[in-house]
Each structure stands twice: as C-alpha cells, then as structure tokens.
Ligand code: SF4
C-alpha cells in the first residue's frame with residue numbers, strides 16, 4: 096500500500112547532537128567516521144539553535160551533546176540554555192578533557208541535566224595509553240566535581256580486550272567515585288573500532304567472565320548505582336534491534352549538519368543522508384529517502400523477509416550487515432539465521448589469532464593524521 | 472538474573488507512612504505535549520506516567536508524607552480505599568529512586 100510507511104511514522108524522541116569532530120583524545124574504538132578529518136563546515140550556533148527547536152517541536156525530549164569532544168565548542172553553554180528552555184533533558188557526553196569546575200557550574204546554571212564522563216580504564220597507564228593523552232587523574236577529578244555539583248553522575252567505560260580483564264576494578268572505581276549510573280559499553284565494531292577489531296574484540300571466555308562479574312555486582316549495588324550493560328552481539332544468536340527501529344526514535348545530527356538515522360549511518364554507501372542546512376528536521380524525518388529507507392519491512396531480503404522475528408529486531412544493524420557482508424540489505428550476521436554468519440566467526444577467529452600472535456598489529460589511534468592517511 | 476524472593480524483599484525499601492517524601496532532584500517530571508502525558512526523565516531514559524501516578528508524584532514535594540498524600544487524593548478523587556494502590560506505587564517509586 097503506497098504511503099503506508101509514512102502514515103505510521105513516530106516522532107523522534109532522542110536527539111544526539113554531535114557538535115564537533117575535534118577531540119583532544121585518540122581512542123582507537125571511537126565511533127566517529129574514519130574520514131572525520133576531511134569533514135569540515137561545522138554547523139553555526141544559529142543552525143544548532145534551530146535544529147534543537149525543530150526537533151523539540153516534533154517531540155524529541157532526550158538530548159545528548161557529544162562529538163568528538165563537545166567541550167571544544169565555545170557556544171556549548173548557549174546551546175545548553177536553549178535546550179533547557181525548550182524542555183529537553185540534556186546530557187553532556189564528555190571525555191572530561193578540558194573540563195573545569197567553573198565550566199561545570201556554568202553549565203549547571205545554563206540548565207544541563209547530567210554529565211557522562213568516560214574513563215578508558217581504572218588503571219592510569221592503560222587509560223592514558225588508550226586515550227592517547229595523559230588524562231587519568233583529571234578525569235577522576237572531573238567525575239568527583241560533577242557529583243559534588245549535584246548532577247547525576249554517569250560514568251561510561253567502553254569495554255574491549257585491553258580492559259575487559261579489569262572488570263572488577265572498573266566496578267570498584269565507579270563505586271568509589273560515587274557514580275549514579277555506570278554504562279559498561281561493550282565496543283560496537285563501527286568506525287575506528289571496526290578498523291581495530293582484531294586488537295579489540297575479546298574472546299568468548301573473557302566476555303562471559305566479565306559479564307558474570309558485572310551482573311553479580313549489579314545486584315550488590317542495587318538502589319545505589321544503576322548499571323547499564325551493553326551486550327556484545329558477536330557472541331549472541333540474535334542481533335540487536337537497530338536503533339529501536341530505523342527512523343522511529345533516534346535522530347543524530349553530525350557536526351556538519353548531516354542528519355543520520357544512526358550515528359554510523361554515514362558509512363552506508365548510497366544512503367545520501369540529508370543535511371539540516373538544506374531541509375527542516377521535520378522534512379528530513381518524514382520525507383527524506385535516507386530516513387524512509389529502512390522503515391517498515393519492504394526493503395528486506397531473505398531470511399528476514401519471512402522471519403517471524405522481524406518485528407522484534409528489524410533484521411539487526413544495517414551498518415554491521417554492510418561492514419561484514421558488503422550489502423546493507425542483508426540480515427545482520429550477528430543473527431544465527433544469517434547465511435553470512437561465517438563472517439562473525441571469521442572476525443572472532445582473526446581477533447583470537449591476533450591476541451595470541453607474537454607480532455600483534457598495533458592499534459591505530461583516532462587522530463587527524465591517521466584519518467587523512469586512511470581516507471586518501 | 473533471577474533472585475530468590477527473600478533476597479528481593481531485603482533489597483526493597485519499606486515505606487514509612489509518616490516520612491516526608493521528595494521527588495528526586497536528579498530527575499525531572501514534566502508534561503510532554505506530543506505524548507499528551509506526564510513523563511519522568513532520567514539519564515538514558517524516560518517513563519510515561521498515567522494520571523494517578525502523576526498526581527501522587529506531584530505531592531512528593533517535601534511537605535507531604537504518604538499518609539497525607541492518601542488523604543488528599545482520596546478526597547480529590549472522591550474515592551475511598553486507595554491505600555493499597557497509592558502505597559504500592561510509592562514503594563515502587565522509592566525502589567526506583569524517583570522518590571526518597
Ligand atoms: S571515543 Fe574517544 S576519540 Fe572518539 S570522540 Fe569519544 S573521546 Fe574522542
């Protein structure tokens with residue numbers, strides 16, 4: 096039935112404002128696109144104010160300011176203030192680098208609701224090595240200040256093979272810092288993480304051990320600290336429901352104004368994501384090809400098309416399907432029914448080989464120099 | 472993970488009907504026009520509320536205890552016998568950290 100997709104479009108609820116690709120850190124699992132250094136023309140303050148207004152009018156209520164490092168944008172307090180006036184619940188997703196107590200207070204007064212600080216590891220040497228910058232003590236100090244100034248403190252640790260054995264220490268660190276929420280995000284293999292997958296993907300045994308530790312801790316700290324555990328899908332039999340359904344809930348705006356149905360959708364070839372410099376958020380959400388592309392089930396191939404579970408996971412992640420099979424219309428190989436499931440086993444095998452090999456590949460750090468070399 | 476029931480009980484925080492209740496300053500309770508509903512906003516999430524839950528939470532304002540909330544809402548809705556519903560909801564709200 097023509098137009099049936101458009102008739103059932105739900106409004107966006109979450110807006111992720113990636114303010115900039117600038118970042119003083121160089122995490123090798125960064126979800127930013129490989130070619131970030133060649134993406135210029137950051138949106139102006141006026142553009143962002145308009146985007147916030149338009150998305151809020153449609154129903155978006157959760158707002159994340161991220162990047163790169165959002166603190167590098169001088170207009171952050173202005174954007175935060177506008178967001179508060181519009182009624183957003185806003186979150187600053189930061190590495191903590193460049194944060195000062197004065198800024199924490201200024202942002203609070205502007206109306207920021209919470210701050211999420213990421214720490215790479217509970218151990219200074221590894222933290223600084225992964226961040227590519229000496230930042231450990233400062234991050235911990237920022238976490239304490241966030242708490243002291245009455246924000247809910249969300250601590251985020253991205254989990255991978257270099258730190259997964261530290262799970263117990265990660266949890267203790269979060270408790271010591273008084274985190275209200277701890278996000279244990281198993282690495283998703285897009286962007287830089289895809290590039291470094293052999294060096295980052297843990298083994299199944301490592302995952303299971305770490306997960307058991309985290310789940311037990313969850314019960315222990317119930318009522319004090321809430322733990323969000325983002326499960327790794329390489330060791331699951333079903334994929335994750337992509338973004339709660341493509342174009343149903345999430346809207347990401349990249350630093351140059353490109354509107355993305357998911358933050359890695361830039362990697363998908365031929366998707367032609369629209370830009371907020373050309374169109375209103377409403378038109379983008381309702382009428383752009385990119386946002387309509389994976390809505391509904393018409394686009395599906397087998398085995399998803401006739402699968403009884405298709406309304407549950409929507410065929411999984413299209414970025415993962417593309418990165419692992421070369422075709423974004425395929426079932427996500429994280430699904431055991433996928434004919435390309437072998438790709439997941441190959442990735443696991445290849446990572447294990449790297450971990451046991453004497454001359455393991457070095458991590459490729461996320462910085463403008465590597466970005467330019469890789470994109471050329 | 473499934474906990475044995477008795478362990479659940481020990482984690483659950485009991486409601487003291489005489490204690491003044493406060494909605495958490497870390498969260499926000501607000502009206503959402505597009506949903507035509509009140510919602511609780513917290514880091515990474517949102518809970519949609521129905522009308523009675525909203526009325527209860529609005530009275531967790533630092534000047535009412537559970538007993539007073541009960542009296543006020545029973546008279547407002549002109550309906551007696553709400554004790555189990557209201558106290559039950561408040562226990563859930565305390566357990567979720569919405570109210571303390
Ligand atoms: S993941 Fe690391 S490098 Fe990437 S934006 Fe965040 S802090 Fe910067």
Ligand code: SF4
Nearest residue numbers: 399402404405410430
């Ligand atoms: S076959 Fe497709 S729709 Fe079915 S469970 Fe797997 S990914 Fe989901």
